[in-house]
Amino acid sequence: MAVHHPTREQIQLEAVFTALSNPLRLRVVRTLAAGGEHPCGALLVGVSKSTLTHHWRVLREGGLIWQRPVGRELLLSLRREDLDARFPGLLDAVLAAIDVAEVPDGMEPVA
């Protein structure tokens, strides 16, 4: 099923912040910042499928991630190039703040 991704120009600042307003989504952004594509099922352990689907949608609609279906797998990656072009310096500051906030890695079970 094809899903909607905003173009670079369509990325809205308030939607970016909505995507960042949840600790689980901050975990995902932190993990994806390492680069590359990640199978969505491995990104957050101990979270129900419907909750995951919700988080992917908010991240996708905020312009934070690409979501690419491959067979039965869904691969997620950070839209770093688009975010850096649209709002220079913002993503780096966000990632630094995530480190300060000591957001745990997405691979640790959700408390």
Added chain:
Amino acid sequence: MAVHHPTREQIQLEAVFTALSNPLRLRVVRTLAAGGEHPCGALLVGVSKSTLTHHWRVLREGGLIWQRPVGRELLLSLRREDLDARFPGLLDAVLAAIDVAEVPDGMEPVA
């Protein structure tokens, strides 16, 4: 009536982003970034009192603003020092992104 403000250490990153996830609140942050205290009634024109009260609470609980009652007036100011100390560089990046996003000034009537 005394209202709750989180201490600097209590400021949570996801609550900061929640406070920033609305275009009207982005306007307010932009206006307050000029410095000083601003009477809350002059910050957003054409918005109902109950909506304003909601926005001030989200900004306050996110650690973005100080809210100080003086007589019948409520004065708002940006917690720049606390935010810079807690998440170095984040507020500057947010303000730069608000400029890029062309968030209108809070003094213009809400569309």
